[in-house]
Amino acid sequence: LSVLLLPPEHQHLRYNPLKDSWVLVSAHRMKRPWAGQVEKPPEELIPRYDPRNPLCPGNTRANGEVNPSYDSTFVFENDFPALQPDAPDPGSDQHPLFQSKAARGVCKVMCFHPWSDVTLPLMKKEEIIKVIDKWAEIVEELGATYPWVQIFENKGAMMGCSNPHPHCQVWASSFLPNEPAVSDRCQRAYYQKNGEPLLVQYAKQEAEKKVHYVLIKIKFPIAFLLFLYLYCCSSGLAAIMKQLLTKYDNLFEVSFPYSMGWHGAPTGPHLKEDNSHWQLHAHYYPPLLRSATVKKFMVGYEMLAQEQRDLTPEQVTHFALYTDQCGTRFWLTSAIAHL
Amino acid sequence: LSVLLLPPEHQHLRYNPLKDSWVLVSAHRMKRPWAGQVEKPPEELIPRYDPRNPLCPGNTRANGEVNPSYDSTFVFENDFPALQPDAPDPGSDQHPLFQSKAARGVCKVMCFHPWSDVTLPLMKKEEIIKVIDKWAEIVEELGATYPWVQIFENKGAMMGCSNPHPHCQVWASSFLPNEPAVSDRCQRAYYQKNGEPLLVQYAKQEAEKKVHYVLIKIKFPIAFLLFLYLYCCSSGLAAIMKQLLTKYDNLFEVSFPYSMGWHGAPTGPHLKEDNSHWQLHAHYYPPLLRSATVKKFMVGYEMLAQEQRDLTPEQVTHFALYTDQCGTRFWLTSAIAHL
Numbered sequence: 001l002s003v004l005l006l007p008p009e010h011q012h013l014r015y016n017p018l019k020d021s022w023v024l025v026s027a028h029r030m031k032r033p034w035a036g037q038v039e040k041p042p043e044e045l046i047p048r049y050d051p052r053n054p055l056c057p058g059n060t061r062a063n064g065e066v067n068p069s070y071d072s073t074f075v076f077e078n079d080f081p082a083l084q085p086d087a088p089d090p091g092s093d094q095h096p097l098f099q100s101k102a103a104r105g106v107c108k109v110m111c112f113h114p115w116s117d118v119t120l121p122l123m124k125k126e127e128i129i130k131v132i133d134k135w136a137e138i139v140e141e142l143g144a145t146y147p148w149v150q151i152f153e154n155k156g157a158m159m160g161c162s163n164p165h166p167h168c169q170v171w172a173s174s175f176l177p178n179e180p181a182v183s184d185r186c187q188r189a190y191y192q193k194n195g196e197p198l199l200v201q202y203a204k205q206e207a208e209k210k211v212h213y214v215l216i217k218i219k220f221p222i223a224f225l226l227f228l229y230l231y232c233c234s235s236g237l238a239a240i241m242k243q244l245l246t247k248y249d250n251l252f253e254v255s256f257p258y259s260m261g262w263h264g265a266p267t268g269p270h271l272k273e274d275n276s277h278w279q280l281h282a283h284y285y286p287p288l289l290r291s292a293t294v295k296k297f298m299v300g301y302e303m304l305a306q307e308q309r310d311l312t313p314e315q316v317t318h319f320a321l322y323t324d325q326c327g328t329r330f331w332l333t334s335a336i337a338h339l
Numbered sequence: 340l341s342v343l344l345l346p347p348e349h350q351h352l353r354y355n356p357l358k359d360s361w362v363l364v365s366a367h368r369m370k371r372p373w374a375g376q377v378e379k380p381p382e383e384l385i386p387r388y389d390p391r392n393p394l395c396p397g398n399t400r401a402n403g404e405v406n407p408s409y410d411s412t413f414v415f416e417n418d419f420p421a422l423q424p425d426a427p428d429p430g431s432d433q434h435p436l437f438q439s440k441a442a443r444g445v446c447k448v449m450c451f452h453p454w455s456d457v458t459l460p461l462m463k464k465e466e467i468i469k470v471i472d473k474w475a476e477i478v479e480e481l482g483a484t485y486p487w488v489q490i491f492e493n494k495g496a497m498m499g500c501s502n503p504h505p506h507c508q509v510w511a512s513s514f515l516p517n518e519p520a521v522s523d524r525c526q527r528a529y530y531q532k533n534g535e536p537l538l539v540q541y542a543k544q545e546a547e548k549k550v551h552y553v554l555i556k557i558k559f560p561i562a563f564l565l566f567l568y569l570y571c572c573s574s575g576l577a578a579i580m581k582q583l584l585t586k587y588d589n590l591f592e593v594s595f596p597y598s599m600g601w602h603g604a605p606t607g608p609h610l611k612e613d614n615s616h617w618q619l620h621a622h623y624y625p626p627l628l629r630s631a632t633v634k635k636f637m638v639g640y641e642m643l644a645q646e647q648r649d650l651t652p653e654q655v656t657h658f659a660l661y662t663d664q665c666g667t668r669f670w671l672t673s674a675i676a677h678l
């Protein structure tokens with residue numbers, strides 16, 4: 001066939017270098033008629049303070065503990081932790097097909113703000129800086145011993161989060177989980193071959209192509225990757241987070257739901273290793289949608305065979321390069337994250 | 340710590356030998372109070388024939404084609420295929436970070452029965468045999484050239500399937516998708532080291548342990564793996580499918596929703612290779628639930644770090660070994676599939 005591949009027209013496989021895996025993109029399917037509209041769900045009225053909300057200042061939680069009257073961030077141990085510090089070791093005398101391993105850890109909850117009716121994009125830049133600084137502090141504290149500290153925020157009922165109070169979770173574990181283990185392997189292999197971190201070369205390549213400087217083209221929520229290309233300062237990061245999340249809220253005319261989390265170099269025993277291949281980054285995943293309003297089910301082909309999307313990243317958004325006032329260069333891309 | 344690990348009490352990591360990855364099992368979390376009840380959703384009345392349903396015999400589909408008045412199975416090309424036979428090749432001159440590959444294929448829909456108001460467990464054994472024989476025929480036909488033929492069934496609205504008519508899909512692709520590629524690698528490595536297929540040794544080990552002979556212990560839907568341990572005959576398979584799915588329907592008092600699909604050795608160019616390491620099997624995935632009624636969201640920690648479950652497979656179901664009347668030995672396990 002001598003036809004040229006046009007990504008928005010023809011199905012193809014797209015490589016994800018951070019996962020060393022492929023996604024089937026069937027872009028031609030979008031020629032099916034679809035609304036292109038985002039329904040505006042009825043805005044729920046969230047009270048600033050709810051006496052029954054276990055995350056509000058001064059309230060009593062399930063285990064009987066009383067929250068302090070905090071006025072900035074507030075961190076406490078999760079009352080129903082998936083990871084506890086003291087689980088026993090199953091031992092090593094196991095058949096290779098029936099292996100289990102010890103899993104120990106700590107789960108914390110971190111409130112961003114004393115008020116339930118704000119979200120990160122609605123907070124002041126100074127308040128977001130305090131969240132970022134607290135993230136850094138927690139990673140430093142738990143990362144002193146645990147090899148992986150996962151910070152993640154599930155926002156909105158569509159992401160399974162029923163509590164409207166602005167907060168995230170921190171799970172530190174005695175093991176390197178699957179996703180960062182794959183990411184570590186991919187970044188290390190790339191670095192060893194090319195002498196520069198994968199994500200730094202990625203940003204340079206995108207900048208060279210000069211095709212990507214519009215943030216959002218059409219109203220379709222897209223996953224993206226945010227990374228701090230040169231040097232991280234919390235003020236610049238606060239500014240870009242506020243800008244980006246405000247843009248999403250305004251574009252979709254809702255408090256935009258997402259799951260996000262940070263991926264940095266492993267910690268604990270890995271602190272002694274050379275981690276030059278790692279580039280700190282955050283993943284932002286909006287709800288996975290079939291059309292702009294219908295949730296996509298990850299079933300059938302996706303579970304049994306391969307990830308599949310009906311849009312190319314280029315069809316729905318382009319990328320933005322920012323340089324903040326302190327000289328930090330941030331890079332935002334959706335090409336790796338896919339939809 | 341000298342405490343013994345009790346899987347239903349203590350968190351641990353569980354190995355999945357078919358995926359070479361680990362799942363975090365936080366079984367202690369189930370001590371949280373939960374209803375343990377399965378809500379019985381109102382039974383929708385499904386008409387045997389619906390003039391607007393594009394899958395019914397004699398009806399006209401979106402592309403104007405008219406279905407024949409079929410009285411058994413009926414196969415046709417998907418009107419909105421994710422894979423088409425003629426997509427162009429993006430070529431090989433690509434930066435390693437921005438790779439794409441050609442993806443070609445065929446998507447078919449297969450109706451199991453002319454009636455919309457039946458499901459596999461409600462069909463007669465002779466009718467299920469016809470479905471199985473048609474599956475085999477399609478895999479042989481498409482597998483003559485395509486390296487992978489994925490048969491999968493999404494059943495029920497909870498699995499994103501809006502059409503009640505009993506049917507499955509078949510997607511044949513010019514590439515080996517991620518999931519079977521990993522499974523192929525794991526089974527091959529195991530076979531090379533141990534001289535017998537992974538799943539055969541798995542079944543033997545489970546049989547030796549003699550701990551698993553009750554099908555369902557408590558009412559919690561669980562993923563399982565069904566495989567044909569010795570020799571496959573469609574009559575024996577039809578019997579076990581009917582038995583198993585009827586049991587699920589009765590236990591949960593609903594037409595039980597699931598996604599299922601077959602994994603067998605790769606086809607097309609791989610037909611010439613030695614595939615002794617492969618053991619044909621089917622995966623059955625029920626909806627992923629947080630409690631028996633609340634859907635679990637795959638967000639946050641799962642997307643960013645690792646799969647996590649609140650139950651061990653042993654807590655919710657045990658396994659069944661069947662030997663059918665033709666001497667075929669089937670093996671059913673939930674330990675690999677996890678929840």
Ligand SMILES: [Zn+2]
Pocket residue numbers: 018183263281283
């Ligand atoms: Zn990452």
Ligand SMILES: [Zn+2]
Pocket residue numbers: 357522602620622
């Ligand atoms: Zn499989």
